[in-house]
Amino acid sequence: MTDPVNLERHGDIAVLRIANPPVNAISPGVVAGMVAALDAFEADRSYAALLVHCEGRTFVAGGDISSFDAADFTATVYNGTLMRLESQDRPVVAALHGTVLGGGLELALACHYRVALPSTQVGLPEVKLGLLPGSLGTQRLPRVAGIELALDMISTGRSIKAAAAQRAGIVDEVKEGAPLDIGLAFAQALVARGAGARRISEIKVSQVGLPADYFERALDEAKRKKAFYPSARNIVLAVQASTLPFVEGEAVEARLFEELRTSPESKAQRHLFFAERQAGKIPGLPKDVQLRSVASVGIVGAGTMGGGIAMNFANAGIPTVLVETTQAALDRGLGIVRANYEASAAKGRLTSEQVAQRMALLRGTLDYEALTSCDLVIEAVFENMDLKKQVCARLGAVCKPGAIIATNTSTLDVDVLADATGRPADVVGMHFFSPANVMRLLEVVRGAKTAPEVLATVMQLARKIGKVAVVSGVCYGFIGNRMAEVYMREAEFLMMEGATPAEIDGAVEALGMAMGPCRMLDMAGIDVGAKTVIEYGKAGGLPPDDSYRAMVRTMFELGRFGQKTGAGYYRYDGRKPLGDLETARLAKELAIAHGIAQRIDISQQEIVERLLYPLINEGAKILEEGIAYRPSDIDIVWTAGYGFPDHKGGPMFMADAIGLPVIAERLKHYGQVRGNAFGYWTVSPLLADLAKRGERISDWHPA
Ligand code: NAI
Numbered sequence: 001m002t003d004p005v006n007l008e009r010h011g012d013i014a015v016l017r018i019a020n021p022p023v024n025a026i027s028p029g030v031v032a033g034m035v036a037a038l039d040a041f042e043a044d045r046s047y048a049a050l051l052v053h054c055e056g057r058t059f060v061a062g063g064d065i066s067s068f069d070a071a072d073f074t075a076t077v078y079n080g081t082l083m084r085l086e087s088q089d090r091p092v093v094a095a096l097h098g099t100v101l102g103g104g105l106e107l108a109l110a111c112h113y114r115v116a117l118p119s120t121q122v123g124l125p126e127v128k129l130g131l132l133p134g135s136l137g138t139q140r141l142p143r144v145a146g147i148e149l150a151l152d153m154i155s156t157g158r159s160i161k162a163a164a165a166q167r168a169g170i171v172d173e174v175k176e177g178a179p180l181d182i183g184l185a186f187a188q189a190l191v192a193r194g195a196g197a198r199r200i201s202e203i204k205v206s207q208v209g210l211p212a213d214y215f216e217r218a219l220d221e222a223k224r225k226k227a228f229y230p231s232a233r234n235i236v237l238a239v240q241a242s243t244l245p246f247v248e249g250e251a252v253e254a255r256l257f258e259e260l261r262t263s264p265e266s267k268a269q270r271h272l273f274f275a276e277r278q279a280g281k282i283p284g285l286p287k288d289v290q291l292r293s294v295a296s297v298g299i300v301g302a303g304t305m306g307g308g309i310a311m312n313f314a315n316a317g318i319p320t321v322l323v324e325t326t327q328a329a330l331d332r333g334l335g336i337v338r339a340n341y342e343a344s345a346a347k348g349r350l351t352s353e354q355v356a357q358r359m360a361l362l363r364g365t366l367d368y369e370a371l372t373s374c375d376l377v378i379e380a381v382f383e384n385m386d387l388k389k390q391v392c393a394r395l396g397a398v399c400k401p402g403a404i405i406a407t408n409t410s411t412l413d414v415d416v417l418a419d420a421t422g423r424p425a426d427v428v429g430m431h432f433f434s435p436a437n438v439m440r441l442l443e444v445v446r447g448a449k450t451a452p453e454v455l456a457t458v459m460q461l462a463r464k465i466g467k468v469a470v471v472s473g474v475c476y477g478f479i480g481n482r483m484a485e486v487y488m489r490e491a492e493f494l495m496m497e498g499a500t501p502a503e504i505d506g507a508v509e510a511l512g513m514a515m516g517p518c519r520m521l522d523m524a525g526i527d528v529g530a531k532t533v534i535e536y537g538k539a540g541g542l543p544p545d546d547s548y549r550a551m552v553r554t555m556f557e558l559g560r561f562g563q564k565t566g567a568g569y570y571r572y573d574g575r576k577p578l579g580d581l582e583t584a585r586l587a588k589e590l591a592i593a594h595g596i597a598q599r600i601d602i603s604q605q606e607i608v609e610r611l612l613y614p615l616i617n618e619g620a621k622i623l624e625e626g627i628a629y630r631p632s633d634i635d636i637v638w639t640a641g642y643g644f645p646d647h648k649g650g651p652m653f654m655a656d657a658i659g660l661p662v663i664a665e666r667l668k669h670y671g672q673v674r675g676n677a678f679g680y681w682t683v684s685p686l687l688a689d690l691a692k693r694g695e696r697i698s699d700w701h702p703a
Pocket of ligand 1: 300301302303304305306323324325326329380381382383384387391408409410411431432433434524528
């Protein structure tokens, strides 16, 4: 292997060349190489300037995130190396291209001058991992870009393009060309005009134009809007410290960074970062599997889901045809898509040309023959087994050989639907979440006969349309909705026992859940939820318990469908949920009918335990049964699809933080006080076993 860092002579310019593919990430080897290169540069006074240049597709695009977990982690060596780079008395230039992110931008800011290709993007995305830039990014960026832009970039983690970076003073020159050439030309021009060193650390941060209470307000806002994220608060404090002398600010940044690095929130967010990368790996799939090409898509059903799914493909530039049963349904579906795009345009997120381009990629028809040329067809018709079987049979006949047939069913047996097509190897579940154009999660359901290349193609396509895909085996509700079912079950039992929807939702929202279970189902539709329960009952899946989901079934009968009818678990004023005495009356009536004792002492802790511990227990069962490949896949499903807080790392990661023995013990406790006639509280053998052995479920993998 060649050295990741070299010092090369180009006339009187020394080029410190980093070559650490794929993204030139900072690693101990890169840092050691930089130190050696600086030794050589310092020892040779015949050089007039130093140019930092990276090989390949990008300048340094970040650091090695796994190193943050090491017990002996320290940023001191890298930071010291950057300090030494900056302290050179001859000019130091960085030639930027690609994505100059995190430790990469911090390296660039330690150089005296920066020149960039127009396509370059720069940013400090550490906040996305619950961290702050810990190699003086919080100290150097405000000194060149000003406090407001620096705080904005560091707090949001957003990157900016070269032109904007130049306007902000982050980049000195933007030029087309090869990075090495533009860097050398810039360095030679500096030498020719006798320019010297220019150190950002020696600049005094300007506070001109900022209100006296600027940081106080920013801190208040961070605490209010990002209460669950200590990174938000620490970032404000670190940027504020850039107004101090550099060495003092450096110490503040180091302390605040270390606080975050060891915080449970950042550990959870880092866990999800790796979980997302893991989710794409499918055990047992041959490495050389030949992907099928997907250049055109068909969708059957232009309802809530069909329209949203179509937008994903239009956004990715893939022509898509929608098939409906009536012109009215088609017009309505495409009308909603257009309205969605126009709303984005009104917010400035799309130009009118982009709206026109995307709409031009979408075509509606009543004729199934239009599907014959499609590489992938997704059915999104009503959730009804007989109808879906008919549609699948038709697709099996109409679709060309080699086309992939997918179903968006949220609960039905994908293997039954696959058989209905007559070509089950071509069939896979693609379970999108509502709104399908917004939610990042895609559950990819692998049927018993799904061909490896079909699975691999869909996983790759998911990435192309910006989704995070998780593979699930076939079972009722797959990973997400199966776990949501036990969560909803307990929410309803708690309601019948006397807790209000607001108390139930409030308890989990206080942990950071985007929305509690009652608000969630009111939004998705009580009718949708009830029909699923009823269908599942017909298929023999429900426990022989009349009180099971009695609330949702009764509300469905009463026409309380949630937000869309103005009442469900809550009553609605527009979209605002209000407490409803009718719900309390209904809950009491059902409690009496089913012999459930009502009480007034239901604590927030009990609500949290009864909602989350059965959900975690169900997750363990899903692992035991091989429905999910790994615990972290479950964490992705819940954080990307159900609003589970990322700062808790997902339900399985959270389970380890709580402690499996505690969870097992509380499940047993509720089994005793609530009764366990239907097995609701039976601890999964996997969870029980891990708890006994003192092991973490996050570390578990199938034998
Ligand atoms: P929807 O009722 O909004 O839309 C279904 C559409 O299918 C209607 O426009 C209907 O005219 C059309 N349709 C019915 N039979 C057809 C046929 N033979 N050929 C062509 N079009 C036909 O339903 P929604 O909510 O979009 O659900 C569709 C599927 O997506 C269901 O399987 C559902 O379980 C699943 N799903 C729904 C989610 C949701 O939150 N609504 C979330 C995830 C999956």
